Amino acid sequence: MIIKAAAGNSLPGDPDWWKKAVFYQIYPRSFMDSNGDGFGDLQGIIDRLDYLNDGTPASLGIDAIWFSPFFPSPDRDFGYDVADYCAIDPRYGTMADFDRLVEEAHRRKIRILLDLVMNHTSSEHPWFQESRSSRNNPKRDWYIWRDGRGPGKRPPNNWRNNFFGPAWTWDEKTGQYYLHSFLKEQPDLNWYNQEVREAVFAVVRFWLDRGVDGFRLDVAHLYCKDPELRNNPPYWRRRKPAESLPAGDRTLIMNLFYYLGAPEFQVKIYNEHHPETHRVLKELRRVLDEYPAKTSVGEILGEDAGVLASYYGTGSDELHMNFYFDLMHCRWSAGAFRRCIERWERLLPPEAWPAYALSNHDVVRAISRYDQGGEGERRARLLALMLLTLRGSPFIYYGEEIGMKEARLPKRLLKDPVGRKWYPLHRGRDGARTPMQWSDSPAAGFSSGTPWLPVGPEIGKRNVAAQDSDPASLLNFYRRLIWLCKDLPVLQQGAYRSLVAGVPADCYCYLRELAGSKAAVALNFSRAPRTVDLSPEGRSWRLALSTDYRRTGESGISTLKLGPGEGCLLLEVGG
Ligand code: GLC
Numbered sequence: 001m002i003i004k005a006a007a008g009n010s011l012p013g014d015p016d017w018w019k020k021a022v023f024y025q026i027y028p029r030s031f032m033d034s035n036g037d038g039f040g041d042l043q044g045i046i047d048r049l050d051y052l053n054d055g056t057p058a059s060l061g062i063d064a065i066w067f068s069p070f071f072p073s074p075d076r077d078f079g080y081d082v083a084d085y086c087a088i089d090p091r092y093g094t095m096a097d098f099d100r101l102v103e104e105a106h107r108r109k110i111r112i113l114l115d116l117v118m119n120h121t122s123s124e125h126p127w128f129q130e131s132r133s134s135r136n137n138p139k140r141d142w143y144i145w146r147d148g149r150g151p152g153k154r155p156p157n158n159w160r161n162n163f164f165g166p167a168w169t170w171d172e173k174t175g176q177y178y179l180h181s182f183l184k185e186q187p188d189l190n191w192y193n194q195e196v197r198e199a200v201f202a203v204v205r206f207w208l209d210r211g212v213d214g215f216r217l218d219v220a221h222l223y224c225k226d227p228e229l230r231n232n233p234p235y236w237r238r239r240k241p242a243e244s245l246p247a248g249d250r251t252l253i254m255n256l257f258y259y260l261g262a263p264e265f266q267v268k269i270y271n272e273h274h275p276e277t278h279r280v281l282k283e284l285r286r287v288l289d290e291y292p293a294k295t296s297v298g299e300i301l302g303e304d305a306g307v308l309a310s311y312y313g314t315g316s317d318e319l320h321m322n323f324y325f326d327l328m329h330c331r332w333s334a335g336a337f338r339r340c341i342e343r344w345e346r347l348l349p350p351e352a353w354p355a356y357a358l359s360n361h362d363v364v365r366a367i368s369r370y371d372q373g374g375e376g377e378r379r380a381r382l383l384a385l386m387l388l389t390l391r392g393s394p395f396i397y398y399g400e401e402i403g404m405k406e407a408r409l410p411k412r413l414l415k416d417p418v419g420r421k422w423y424p425l426h427r428g429r430d431g432a433r434t435p436m437q438w439s440d441s442p443a444a445g446f447s448s449g450t451p452w453l454p455v456g457p458e459i460g461k462r463n464v465a466a467q468d469s470d471p472a473s474l475l476n477f478y479r480r481l482i483w484l485c486k487d488l489p490v491l492q493q494g495a496y497r498s499l500v501a502g503v504p505a506d507c508y509c510y511l512r513e514l515a516g517s518k519a520a521v522a523l524n525f526s527r528a529p530r531t532v533d534l535s536p537e538g539r540s541w542r543l544a545l546s547t548d549y550r551r552t553g554e555s556g557i558s559t560l561k562l563g564p565g566e567g568c569l570l571l572e573v574g575g
Helices: 042-047 095-107 126-133 194-209 252-259 275-289 305-312 334-347 376-389 417-422 464-468 474-486 489-493
Strands: 023-026 064-067 111-116 168-171 176-179 214-217 295-298 355-357 393-397 495-499 507-514 517-524 530-533 541-546 559-562 567-572
Touching: 042 095, 095 111, 111 194, 194 275, 214 275, 275 295, 275 305, 305 334, 334 495, 334 507, 376 393, 376 474, 376 517, 376 567, 464 474, 474 489, 474 541, 489 507, 489 517, 507 530, 517 559, 559 567
Parallel strands: 023 064, 023 393, 064 111, 111 214, 214 295, 355 393
Antiparallel strands: 168 176, 495 507, 507 517, 517 567, 530 559, 541 567
């Protein structure tokens, strides 16, 4: 293995930093607009880095940022259709701005993860332009081209794309179909082609050489498909995986998704999770390992948690981390969350390190997902406490820390192709991508111009300025929690164990344990007070943090009283 010297811009240090880090996802278009054009930009992000971490508990205290793409893109899928992997879209700034962003972030000990969207490119990427120019172009085989079937020239097989519709589009000029797992403007790369792999790894090295600390891998479970392109079987032939979130533990919407024919009445056995993809990810890991202290986190989607866990390889030869999305699909129930975590802990290889998120740019924000009966705000605190204290790296989605809610936008304002196509059945993903709410001004302090999407609801209280000085605010809860976790090795590295004895069924409790020190987390999912007996695990506990900010200074606890919807973090005294 060649270990490169740290590039000029790199942060030196702990190769395992990503296991201790709190991550923050920025959707660059919506974070901060510095030039008034209504789009977020890199300078805007630089201007707000101190908010994220200025080295003091007055800031949020995050350790790493994952940026959704800011590469040149025709924006058919808002950056997830990349037209040039090694440049910055001028609307976001220049490469010099990017270098400054890395430098300024690193100066604050904030690491940088980029979004590597490598299942597909934009149809405007020069690679595809060449590939589609003629059947014998040298890049023809960089994408997946096939003849039509039969005299009617039907598509090569029955595969459907993930935004609904056929996965094949006919190209008039060269008389063949090409494959696309998403929009027709997002043609899939052919990962069986060695030149494609080399080209992608060159992109990876390009950014690592500029000092980035790792990558989030977009839909990495789709990279390789069945080389014979066999038809997927119909949905009724689906066998329920042994290891999955049971219907009773899933949100209603996810159950509808699974039982009303997702994904489009077929079982995707031939176009997802192909064994060759694991070989690609192992090769990618070797590229990352050429550099010190890099990391990766995969977006691997699927129903079978056993399959999802396999993307860790042995635990250290494939993905560093892999989001476990079942956590986002749990219905509001202590048991559902507990079983979900227990399943993942049980399935992971010993060295594997979990990554958890409750919100991102593709799903309804958690605070709105769980807002039944107006409980969203209280539940957001409980979820924050859980996210930050589970074993694994937490990913916070921008605005989650101030309780930004999902916006319900009318069709005419929708930008996301999913919403535009399926409205009102599906409003798409714009509702989770609205501008960061810095203040209660009309454009939320995000822009001096007109934001590309309208600002979200309840701007009066859900903004940074309003919450900054309010000790009871969600923002200040996040700040206390994150800074507290930094000082507690047991929370960063300790083993996880669920507590069941002495715990009411509608509470979720667990222990974190490290070399004799113990932390307990007790989460009351019910709307009534509850009592948890901690005495079997330790005689005396001290309250380190409650979701109820008025509650401080308690110690000598063995039986913990929880208010409705309250969560507490406790440390064993003398442990
Ligand atoms: C991932 C991204 C999503 C995008 C899709 C296609 O799921 O998170 O936003 O639409 O990939 O690239």
